[in-house]
Amino acid sequence: MDIEVMDPDSGGKPPEGGVSAASRHEAKSSRRGKAKRRGKRRDAAANLRLGKALEPASAPRPQNTKPDAPVRKRKRRRSKSSAAGTPQAVAAAAGQPADAAVSSPQAAGTVSAPTGKSPRHRRKKNRGGRGLQGRPLAPAKAVPSFAKSPNGAGAASVMPAREQRPRDPDASGLGARPERPQFVDDLYAALDLGTNNCRLLIAQPTRPGQFRVVDAFSRIVRLGEGLGTSRRLSQDAMDRAVEALRICAAKLANRPIRRKRLIATEACRSAENGEEFLARVTAETGLELEIINRETEARLAVSGCSSLVGREARSVVLFDIGGGSSEIAVIRIDDNRSSRLANHITHWTSLPVGVVTLSERHGGRDVTPDVFAAMVAEVEGMLAEFDCPPLGPEHRHGAEDFHLIGTSGTVTTLAGVHLDLPRYDRRKVDGLWLSDEEVTAMQAKLLSWDFAGRASNPCIGPDRADLVLAGCAILEAIRRRWPSPRMRVADRGLREGLLTDMMADDGVWRRVRSRHHGGHRHSDWSDEAGARR
Numbered sequence: 001m002d003i004e005v006m007d008p009d010s011g012g013k014p015p016e017g018g019v020s021a022a023s024r025h026e027a028k029s030s031r032r033g034k035a036k037r038r039g040k041r042r043d044a045a046a047n048l049r050l051g052k053a054l055e056p057a058s059a060p061r062p063q064n065t066k067p068d069a070p071v072r073k074r075k076r077r078r079s080k081s082s083a084a085g086t087p088q089a090v091a092a093a094a095g096q097p098a099d100a101a102v103s104s105p106q107a108a109g110t111v112s113a114p115t116g117k118s119p120r121h122r123r124k125k126n127r128g129g130r131g132l133q134g135r136p137l138a139p140a141k142a143v144p145s146f147a148k149s150p151n152g153a154g155a156a157s158v159m160p161a162r163e164q165r166p167r168d169p170d171a172s173g174l175g176a177r178p179e180r181p182q183f184v185d186d187l188y189a190a191l192d193l194g195t196n197n198c199r200l201l202i203a204q205p206t207r208p209g210q211f212r213v214v215d216a217f218s219r220i221v222r223l224g225e226g227l228g229t230s231r232r233l234s235q236d237a238m239d240r241a242v243e244a245l246r247i248c249a250a251k252l253a254n255r256p257i258r259r260k261r262l263i264a265t266e267a268c269r270s271a272e273n274g275e276e277f278l279a280r281v282t283a284e285t286g287l288e289l290e291i292i293n294r295e296t297e298a299r300l301a302v303s304g305c306s307s308l309v310g311r312e313a314r315s316v317v318l319f320d321i322g323g324g325s326s327e328i329a330v331i332r333i334d335d336n337r338s339s340r341l342a343n344h345i346t347h348w349t350s351l352p353v354g355v356v357t358l359s360e361r362h363g364g365r366d367v368t369p370d371v372f373a374a375m376v377a378e379v380e381g382m383l384a385e386f387d388c389p390p391l392g393p394e395h396r397h398g399a400e401d402f403h404l405i406g407t408s409g410t411v412t413t414l415a416g417v418h419l420d421l422p423r424y425d426r427r428k429v430d431g432l433w434l435s436d437e438e439v440t441a442m443q444a445k446l447l448s449w450d451f452a453g454r455a456s457n458p459c460i461g462p463d464r465a466d467l468v469l470a471g472c473a474i475l476e477a478i479r480r481r482w483p484s485p486r487m488r489v490a491d492r493g494l495r496e497g498l499l500t501d502m503m504a505d506d507g508v509w510r511r512v513r514s515r516h517h518g519g520h521r522h523s524d525w526s527d528e529a530g531a532r533r
Helices: 020-025 044-050 068-080 087-095 119-130 235-253 265-268 276-287 294-304 355-364 370-382 411-417 435-449 449-456 468-481 494-506 509-516
Strands: 187-193 197-206 211-220 256-263 313-322 326-332 346-349 401-407 434-435 486-489
Touching: 020 434, 044 449, 187 235, 187 494, 197 494, 211 235, 211 276, 235 276, 256 265, 256 435, 256 494, 265 276, 276 411, 276 509, 294 326, 294 346, 294 494, 313 411, 313 468, 355 468, 370 468, 411 434, 411 435, 411 468, 411 486, 434 435, 435 468, 435 486, 494 509
Parallel strands: 187 256, 313 401, 401 486
Antiparallel strands: 187 197, 197 211, 313 326, 326 346, 434 486
16 A cells, blocks of 8 residues: 655645645656556546645646656547546536546546545446456446336446347357358258168268267167068058158257258068158158168168278178168278278179068067078078179188178177177177177077067067067078178168268268368278267
8 A cells, every 4th residue: 555645845735634636746656657547547536536625726827847748748648548538528427517627737637537435446346347358438328217227226237239239040050150161060861761660860970981970760660561461561550650750850850951861661662552651751741751772772781881891801791681671792892992881892682581571471479490490591592593702711811801790680689689788788789799609609599589588688679579580590591601700790771871971972071181180081991889879
């Protein structure tokens, strides 16, 4: 705290509790020479606070022995300050005469606040109203009648100028920040209406070759129920599918989808009333589904599992056991790897048999070893017509460069039973390696259970209890055609393939590489199980 001393030669009577402005001007205080605050000196508030108690206006004006720098310097500072900071403006705001703001010749041009508190207290009090830049508050305005507070105090809250501007209605949308790459927040959707399931994925691209799932839906609808005998979709099956598609339509409507693809597979492809059913779906849900051919289905299955193929692999047989058909793709990889695994498909086939059709023909509830053998023999006969060069040991470079990849509910069920999971957990199943002996043991275990035993297993449940052994029969036929010491489980399929192809076509990962990695090329052949979901 600075102690100020009155000048005995000032000639004026000092006010109570203060000193004259002249003595304050002549004093050589260490604080006087410090930087001003927005064009005002630190001693300005004290000068004006003592304005009425200083010398009378009729007193002779003392002559300054050094009339050069100080006065001109203060005039220059006064000219830089705003009009709101002049003594006249402050006095007018306080309801005083304009000449009362100037207390002495030395105090001319100084600014004060009409308050009796110390300048430091005033600065602390008004600091909250100055904003981040420390600008002085504008003079108080008349309070409108509608702005008075409920308690009658009449205090109006002044909104900053930036809050008074109307808000952009699209400020929270994807287009609010045009400088950001649009693909960063883009959402892609893929829907797969199969013979047994209705599945939906909504995802956002992340690292090269991968994406993050935002929303998902899956329901067993059994659209192909009875299709093998009547060649038509039943009314109950179509009703179940339409109900599931309504849920999918609601999910799609609630999100800003950049691009989507909705497909239907074998059930609608082979049914006589498949087109009529899709017209009903469009009329009742607004979704327009396309029926894809078998070749497209095989390529999508490969695209969805591309990240599970390690760099050491040279030959892979990838199969997708569906409800009404089973797609098989033979993949040969040379040294010139493509960013899309589907480009390395050399042979493919689509068997007109799936878990639903095979179980309906042979019975899925009470499956004996003889019934199981009959199902395997039927699938082997279909595979015999598939013209594909053998992939035996003599055609391989080693034991580690060839394996099977299975993407279906059959192989994921086997993996869950093998792990003895209390409930199915995709994170532990997707990407799991099973040896040939482990697959054989799991199939024998399921065959030894009756229908109630299979239904009580948490990884099977009652919805799949009559289908799982038909899937095991198809898997056994594939294993006999292409023996392999190991098999990898993929809990992914057509939806992931659809998303991968759409994102790759839009070049989202290429733009991510150029933005975050300086154009460094990253391979899509990452070996991270479950990284996509």
